[in-house]
Amino acid sequence: MASIKNARHPFYEHCHTALNEIRQQGRYRTFTPLARLADRFPLYEEEGPALPEGREVVVWSTNDYLGMGVVPEVQEAAIAAIREHGVGAGGTRNIAGTSPLHTALEAELAALHGKEAGLLFVSGYVSNQASLQAILTSMPGWICFSDQLNHASMIAGIKGARGAQTVIFAHNDLADLEAKLAAAPAEAPKLIAFESVYSMDGDVSDIAGICALARKYNALTYLDEVHAVGLYGEEGGGIAQRDGVADEVDIIEGTLAKGFGVHGGYITASAGIVDFLRSTASGFIFTTSLPPSVVGAALVSVRKVRAEGWRREKMFERVNAFRARLRAAGVPFTMTPSHIVPVPIGDAELCKRICRRLLVEYGQYATPINYPTVPQGTERLRLTPGPFHTDEMMDEMVQALAHLLRQEGVMPPARQTENAA
Amino acid sequence: MASIKNARHPFYEHCHTALNEIRQQGRYRTFTPLARLADRFPLYEEEGPALPEGREVVVWSTNDYLGMGVVPEVQEAAIAAIREHGVGAGGTRNIAGTSPLHTALEAELAALHGKEAGLLFVSGYVSNQASLQAILTSMPGWICFSDQLNHASMIAGIKGARGAQTVIFAHNDLADLEAKLAAAPAEAPKLIAFESVYSMDGDVSDIAGICALARKYNALTYLDEVHAVGLYGEEGGGIAQRDGVADEVDIIEGTLAKGFGVHGGYITASAGIVDFLRSTASGFIFTTSLPPSVVGAALVSVRKVRAEGWRREKMFERVNAFRARLRAAGVPFTMTPSHIVPVPIGDAELCKRICRRLLVEYGQYATPINYPTVPQGTERLRLTPGPFHTDEMMDEMVQALAHLLRQEGVMPPARQTENAA
Numbered sequence: 001m002a003s004i005k006n007a008r009h010p011f012y013e014h015c016h017t018a019l020n021e022i023r024q025q026g027r028y029r030t031f032t033p034l035a036r037l038a039d040r041f042p043l044y045e046e047e048g049p050a051l052p053e054g055r056e057v058v059v060w061s062t063n064d065y066l067g068m069g070v071v072p073e074v075q076e077a078a079i080a081a082i083r084e085h086g087v088g089a090g091g092t093r094n095i096a097g098t099s100p101l102h103t104a105l106e107a108e109l110a111a112l113h114g115k116e117a118g119l120l121f122v123s124g125y126v127s128n129q130a131s132l133q134a135i136l137t138s139m140p141g142w143i144c145f146s147d148q149l150n151h152a153s154m155i156a157g158i159k160g161a162r163g164a165q166t167v168i169f170a171h172n173d174l175a176d177l178e179a180k181l182a183a184a185p186a187e188a189p190k191l192i193a194f195e196s197v198y199s200m201d202g203d204v205s206d207i208a209g210i211c212a213l214a215r216k217y218n219a220l221t222y223l224d225e226v227h228a229v230g231l232y233g234e235e236g237g238g239i240a241q242r243d244g245v246a247d248e249v250d251i252i253e254g255t256l257a258k259g260f261g262v263h264g265g266y267i268t269a270s271a272g273i274v275d276f277l278r279s280t281a282s283g284f285i286f287t288t289s290l291p292p293s294v295v296g297a298a299l300v301s302v303r304k305v306r307a308e309g310w311r312r313e314k315m316f317e318r319v320n321a322f323r324a325r326l327r328a329a330g331v332p333f334t335m336t337p338s339h340i341v342p343v344p345i346g347d348a349e350l351c352k353r354i355c356r357r358l359l360v361e362y363g364q365y366a367t368p369i370n371y372p373t374v375p376q377g378t379e380r381l382r383l384t385p386g387p388f389h390t391d392e393m394m395d396e397m398v399q400a401l402a403h404l405l406r407q408e409g410v411m412p413p414a415r416q417t418e419n420a421a
Numbered sequence: 422m423a424s425i426k427n428a429r430h431p432f433y434e435h436c437h438t439a440l441n442e443i444r445q446q447g448r449y450r451t452f453t454p455l456a457r458l459a460d461r462f463p464l465y466e467e468e469g470p471a472l473p474e475g476r477e478v479v480v481w482s483t484n485d486y487l488g489m490g491v492v493p494e495v496q497e498a499a500i501a502a503i504r505e506h507g508v509g510a511g512g513t514r515n516i517a518g519t520s521p522l523h524t525a526l527e528a529e530l531a532a533l534h535g536k537e538a539g540l541l542f543v544s545g546y547v548s549n550q551a552s553l554q555a556i557l558t559s560m561p562g563w564i565c566f567s568d569q570l571n572h573a574s575m576i577a578g579i580k581g582a583r584g585a586q587t588v589i590f591a592h593n594d595l596a597d598l599e600a601k602l603a604a605a606p607a608e609a610p611k612l613i614a615f616e617s618v619y620s621m622d623g624d625v626s627d628i629a630g631i632c633a634l635a636r637k638y639n640a641l642t643y644l645d646e647v648h649a650v651g652l653y654g655e656e657g658g659g660i661a662q663r664d665g666v667a668d669e670v671d672i673i674e675g676t677l678a679k680g681f682g683v684h685g686g687y688i689t690a691s692a693g694i695v696d697f698l699r700s701t702a703s704g705f706i707f708t709t710s711l712p713p714s715v716v717g718a719a720l721v722s723v724r725k726v727r728a729e730g731w732r733r734e735k736m737f738e739r740v741n742a743f744r745a746r747l748r749a750a751g752v753p754f755t756m757t758p759s760h761i762v763p764v765p766i767g768d769a770e771l772c773k774r775i776c777r778r779l780l781v782e783y784g785q786y787a788t789p790i791n792y793p794t795v796p797q798g799t800e801r802l803r804l805t806p807g808p809f810h811t812d813e814m815m816d817e818m819v820q821a822l823a824h825l826l827r828q829e830g831v832m833p834p835a836r837q838t839e840n841a842a
Contacts, residue, residue: 008639009641009671010560011560018697018700018701019693022700029515035522036517038506044517062517063511069509075503075507078508079504082499083459086491087499087682087684088677088682088684090485090682094452095484096453099457122546123547125543125704126708156703218429219430220430256509258709261509262712263508263711270436279439286794287544287546287547294712297508365517367516373706
């Protein structure tokens with residue numbers, strides 16, 4: 001270990017103090033090392049010191065909702081691209097980093113959302129941050145109407161546009177949004193930024209309603225479908241596709257890393273908007289493009305997801321089967337209109353301990369969701385059963401949860417009759 | 422093509438106008454579709470309409486400087502990870518996205534730079550933006566001293582820290598930096614943000630000199646080694662390693678996408694600083710982690726680059742051989758202390774036309790570097806010969822350049838004696 005010659009700078013002390021505070025608040029982050037077993041998904045091997053070496057665990061928190069990342073054709077597409085083109089892109093899109101695969105995937109994503117064009121970014125985070133910041137600095141006087149629960153990446157882009165004004169509206173509250181739109185100067189360029197499925201609460205926005213307000217007040221609409229693409233709509237085009245309103249949304253943003261099981265983010269919109277962002281968004285221009293293997297795998301994944309509905313159907317069947325078991329066992333959970341199953345805990349330390357015990361005592365992995373991902377006091381487990389969670393896995397997980405939540409005082413003790421049963 | 426119901430929003434017209442302006446300034450960006458041939462690097466296939474189908478071109482602009490992305494062991498490491506773990510990470514680092522490969526790579530990068538710890542980001546851009554923004558918002562009163570030519574990603578992070586004050590110092594000008602450090606309040610927390618190799622000009626900073634000033638004025642140092650890692654220093658640890666001053670720099674940032682030929686970015690620093698950024702940097706926390714295949718390939722690449730110096734040596738031999746040929750042919754270029762060979766053109770339209778003609782008439786690809794990557798009036802070709810550019814490729818490229826630059830009036834006409842020769 002090298003000594004740092006300059007460690008008298010106050011930042012070193014600040015890090016120490018800030019981390020102590022985080023520890024005291026019970027929200028110090030520990031990443032569990034989990035190696036996914038491609039041929040046994042959703043089984044992973046835990047490789048930390050917590051468990052005997054190579055102990056398999058059932059993962060309930062992956063965002064590869066449909067398991068597309070372990071579909072053999074998707075894996076083979078990635079492997080073929082590596083053999084043919086190497087592992088990295090070798091440059092920005094402008095510096096020899098545009099392969100024909102990139103262009104093909106952008107066209108495929110545009111078609112998925114019924115838009116004229118698509119644009120790839122290295123992540124969903126960057127697609128939101130770079131696009132929103134570029135849009136909101138394009139003209140003077142922008143006002144951005146932003147849902148209160150928008151993702152950190154949208155907030156980063158909105159805050160990054162220093163000249164724009166931000167108006168936060170109450171979460172999914174169209175009356176509040178309309179009041180705020182009506183109060184704004186008619187001539188100011190307006191943007192409404194919102195999501196379809198809110199990932200931590202699992203609730204769903206009224207896209208048609210928001211687009212009607214956008215028309216009435218002449219606002220541009222920017223919709224994050226990150227937790228919906230692949231899962232909703234006839235071809236997996238998201239909630240906007242399911243609701244038949246994709247053509248009312250100006251910009252639809254999505255990810256390749258969740259429902260499509262690969263990596264990277266994108267936007268789709270009119271040819272002009274995409275060309276403008278391609279030409280001006282700093283986070284798009286000044287970065288190495290996605291590796292051909294990622295792009296090639298995503299292309300196969302998106303095409304399969306569009307063509308094959310059975311994984312979506314199976315996922316919702318499994319989510320419902322899981323909820324039925326939770327209900328039967330009396331395990332509290334938040335009922336949502338999506339595939340996301342939050343189990344409220346309400347305390348950071350407790351949330352981490354329950355997850356730790358699930359892992360160590362039962363070989364079940366659920367991520368503790370603490371601040372800053374959710375507000376303090378609303379800490380939770382966030383479970384996402386997928387098409388490959390079996391009945392047996394569900395029985396074991398629900399039993400483990402019921403036992404632990406009772407022991408930890410989150411659920412009331414079992415009634416005598418139940419104990420006797 | 423879907424119609425957009427809301428196209429009367431002024432942003433649509435703004436995109437149209439802005440793109441027309443960009444076209445009129447001759448800097449409309451066209452991405453040449455280039456498919457890298459892994460087994461014949463630096464040969465690519467051009468797959469646009471410009472050339473006959475499947476025409477091979479020699480690429481002089483890749484940032485995979487050493488060709489690590491096509492080293493068979495690196496490709497095989499990526500393939501093995503895909504077979505074993507699937508194509509995507511499936512979640513953020515906290516949400517089941519930390520594989521044992523991630524942890525191993527972070528340790529390897531820390532060792533490369535002689536630091537206590539490392540942290541991976543989805544790109545070099547994000548590593549700069551997220552880290553600088555998190556550092557400069559950590560305490561009140563930060564003053565950031567930023568080199569005038571810092572990369573867009575550093576500027577994005579610095580500008581993103583709204584509470585911090587930014588002082589720009591003249592490029593590589595230590596006298597100006599010292600004057601500005603001396604003029605700042607002694608008690609304010611200070612950061613000096615700079616690069617080692619400046620990518621577009623190819624010049625190199627005086628790291629030891631800047632670190633001496635940092636000690637004198639108690640400033641933290643943040644060094645971007647993106648265009649140096651893999652290429653300089655005994656193990657490819659960058660200019661700081663070559664100059665023996667890595668332990669004087671607080672934070673060293675690098676990329677896996679250039680000298681290491683893969684994808685992604687990272688920082689290395691003290692354990693406390695890395696733990697702080699891991700716990701607070703938005704662009705680290707709220708994003709899907711790098712795919713296991715990228716991380717596994719990078720791990721093998723970094724280990725090979727550390728152990729094997731021949732690619733670095735060969736690259737510099739090739740760069741010198743190329744410069745000698747340019748000199749002999751009278752082709753103007755900027756002499757730099759790095760591996761980067763800029764050929765000044767000075768006009769956006771002309772720069773694009775020369776690159777186009779190089780491609781179409783000679784099968785040679787060099788990226789036109791225009792605004793906003795460099796200031797207007799300093800447009801250039803940026804050539805990066807690597808270990809696998811042969812003498813024959815160089816002869817052809819230099820001949821093509823000399824011919825085109827004469828035709829386009831960038832070089833004076835050939836003397837009679839030369840024409841007669």
